[in-house]
Amino acid sequence: MFYKLAYTQQKTLVSFNGTPPSPMANQVSVIDPHYCTPDSVNLQINTEKSVTYDVNGERVFYIKDTLFTLQDPVLCDGKGNPIVTLHKKNMTLHGRWQVFKGKSSDPSELLFSVKRSSMIQREMIKLEVFLANNTSESDCDFRVIVCRDKSSCTVYAGESPQIVAEMENNGGFNVLVYPNVDYAFIVALLMIINGMTDYAELAKFATEVGKAYGVADLGN
Numbered sequence: 001m002f003y004k005l006a007y008t009q010q011k012t013l014v015s016f017n018g019t020p021p022s023p024m025a026n027q028v029s030v031i032d033p034h035y036c037t038p039d040s041v042n043l044q045i046n047t048e049k050s051v052t053y054d055v056n057g058e059r060v061f062y063i064k065d066t067l068f069t070l071q072d073p074v075l076c077d078g079k080g081n082p083i084v085t086l087h088k089k090n091m092t093l094h095g096r097w098q099v100f101k102g103k104s105s106d107p108s109e110l111l112f113s114v115k116r117s118s119m120i121q122r123e124m125i126k127l128e129v130f131l132a133n134n135t136s137e138s139d140c141d142f143r144v145i146v147c148r149d150k151s152s153c154t155v156y157a158g159e160s161p162q163i164v165a166e167m168e169n170n171g172g173f174n175v176l177v178y179p180n181v182d183y184a185f186i187v188a189l190l191m192i193i194n195g196m197t198d199y200a201e202l203a204k205f206a207t208e209v210g211k212a213y214g215v216a217d218l219g220n
Contacts, residue, residue, distance in 0.1 A: 021040050021179060022162070028157070028182055030112060031101075031185050036180055037180075037183075041176075041177040044174055050191060059078045061076065061187050062078075064076050072085050073195070084184075086188065086192060095115060095196065096114065097113065099112050110132040112185075115127065125148060141158060151169050165178060173194070
């Protein structure tokens, strides 16, 4: 079921705050330009089954079941073709994930990586996204602000105020992808967020230590 997103008389999706999404000036293709459209895209993610549906209830993406294997999760399209592989790096300070093209884990096929910011806040977590060619990682290409209970999140272009996607959790991830933005990329990001189980522990730690030192947030 889709929540809080409605079509206007012009059949244009409106954002969660009721205003038309502001399109990106240029196409934002991370995985494939095939997933960029001139219109907004509304998707619903069943977070228990890791399946993504369009507004017609058609399956457009799903995570291949790797429960009984040692393989990394693979995001497939509705026909079962592998799109990207999600790899969680072990024993990293910022909980880094790497996303590779298709079923690869070769560094040459790296598309982007995701890590927590060094700043932990009480009510939200900031994730930084770096494209593969951003080797210095001095500035992020995208940032994601996630409520610590995963009730909502917003994806921005770099450190700018430009929103590229929004999500609200209403028993599943209700997603609005802005025009000209790669919606497969957004789904891959949200699958990573869905798989992160340490938010509550991190937020609790930050809150307790913050209270002890009388500050609102702490760096790692």
